[in-house]
Amino acid sequence: MHSSTAALAEQFDDLEQQHEASSLGMWIFLATEVMFFGGLFTAYILFRNFYLPAFEAGSRLLDVRIGAFNTAVLLCSSLTMALAVRAAQLGKKGLLITFLLLTLLLGMTFVGVKLALEWRHDYLEGFVPGVNWTFHGPDSRHLELFFCFYFFLTGIHALHMVIGVGILTVLIIMAGRGRFSPQRYNAVEVSGLYWHFVDIVWIFLYPLLYLIGGRY
Amino acid sequence: MVGHVVHKKLYILVFAALLALTALTTGVAFIDLGKWNTVAALAIAVCKASLVVLFFMHLRWSSGLMRMVLLAAFVWFAILVTLTLSDEFTRPWTPVPSNWEAQIQQQVR
Numbered sequence: 001m002h003s004s005t006a007a008l009a010e011q012f013d014d015l016e017q018q019h020e021a022s023s024l025g026m027w028i029f030l031a032t033e034v035m036f037f038g039g040l041f042t043a044y045i046l047f048r049n050f051y052l053p054a055f056e057a058g059s060r061l062l063d064v065r066i067g068a069f070n071t072a073v074l075l076c077s078s079l080t081m082a083l084a085v086r087a088a089q090l091g092k093k094g095l096l097i098t099f100l101l102l103t104l105l106l107g108m109t110f111v112g113v114k115l116a117l118e119w120r121h122d123y124l125e126g127f128v129p130g131v132n133w134t135f136h137g138p139d140s141r142h143l144e145l146f147f148c149f150y151f152f153l154t155g156i157h158a159l160h161m162v163i164g165v166g167i168l169t170v171l172i173i174m175a176g177r178g179r180f181s182p183q184r185y186n187a188v189e190v191s192g193l194y195w196h197f198v199d200i201v202w203i204f205l206y207p208l209l210y211l212i213g214g215r216y
Numbered sequence: 217m218v219g220h221v222v223h224k225k226l227y228i229l230v231f232a233a234l235l236a237l238t239a240l241t242t243g244v245a246f247i248d249l250g251k252w253n254t255v256a257a258l259a260i261a262v263c264k265a266s267l268v269v270l271f272f273m274h275l276r277w278s279s280g281l282m283r284m285v286l287l288a289a290f291v292w293f294a295i296l297v298t299l300t301l302s303d304e305f306t307r308p309w310t311p312v313p314s315n316w317e318a319q320i321q322q323q324v325r
Contacts, residue, residue: 019218020279027282031289038293042300049304064242071238079231082222082272089221183218196272200265206238207257211245 007184015183022186026193037201040156044149044208051142058146059213061127066118067210070110071202077106078199085192088175088185096188097175103195104168111161114154122147153205160198167191220277230271237264 012018048055084099119128126134128151129144171191174180180188241260249256270276275283313319 015218020281023278024281024285027285031285031292034289034293035296038296042297045297046300046304049301064245068238068242072235075231075234075238078234078268078272079227082227083224086221086224086227089219185218189219193273196268199272200268203264203268204261207241207245207261211241212254212257215245 007181018184019186019189022190023193026190030193030197033197037156040149040153041204041208044153047145047149051139051145054139054142055146056213057139058143058150059210060215061125062150062210063118063121064210064215066113067206070113071206073106073110073113074199074202077103077110078196080106081192081195085185085188088180088188089182091180091182093175093178093180096180097172100168100172100175100188104165104172107161107165107168107195111158111165114158119151150209153209157198157201157205160201164191164195164198167194220274222271222274222277226271230267234264234267237267 008015008018012021080099080102084096084103087095087099122128123132126132127147129147133144135143168191171188174187237260241257244256244260245253247253269286275286
């Protein structure tokens with residue numbers, strides 16, 4: 001009983017209420033994130049309708065193999081994150097640190113592939129508006145707009161991944177110091193919610209950027 | 217202990233389903249279905265997101281409070297998309313007269 005009273009902050013009635021309060025806070029933050037990404041998604045859908053041929057041509061210039069690979073990497077990281085939360089619930093410290101480290105590695109793989117392979121390739125091919133742009137023609141301005149959306153959407157998503165990697169690093173240090181118990185693992189739980197949300201954003205980005213527009 | 221502990225097997229099952237749906241959506245993109253390509257891609261994405269929200273994010277075992285927050289987020293997003301697109305899709309309903317510049321000039325005078 002001693003550990004559970006130590007885990008409970010004084011403003012809460014019981015552990016269940018404390019747990020729900022922290023999750024609710026993260027869900028409300030994620031609701032604001034839905035609006036944040038939602039604005040960009042809406043603008044993308046709108047301009048895609050305006051300049052459909054250019055946006056479809058832009059989609060076909062992206063490497064679907066890298067997109068599919070990164071989707072798989074991110075789904076794996078969501079699984080390891082879910083298992084990390086489970087390890088925290090069961091109070092298995094070693095397992096918790098292992099799964100957090102795996103999630104961290106997979107997250108870094110995603111960002112690494114994006115930067116070193118994909119964006120580097122886009123730069124060398126001249127797909128980067130304002131930096132290295134090689135297209136000239138009647139539709140080139142509209143194609144440029146597609147690539148602006150592509151870099152903003154994937155860039156802001158990658159920024160969320162980098163923040164997630166930072167959060168995971170803090171969690172691993174906290175777990176190493178034995179700061180979590182089956183009574184109090186709220187930090188792991190809410191970080192998990194954030195990580196899965198970033199995964200969901202990519203679940204929509206992958207088809208919207210890489211797939212629709214006809215690969216056939 | 218606080219919160220619902222999900223069985224390990226269920227997580228792995230959900231993960232397998234997510235990978236299968238990713239393979240499906242990638243495969244479908246290479247088949248010409250016309251307008252249905254977009255519908256299929258978005259429908260599969262919604263399925264995948266639902267799996268993540270329900271199982272990985274524990275919404276299946278969360279209280280109504282969390283569900284309300286998520287619902288509110290998507291209702292506001294739906295308002296954003298619907299109102300914006302309703303403007304775009306209804307623009308051709310009232311065509312701009314070809315001599316609109318002359319008409320404005322006339323009104324100014």
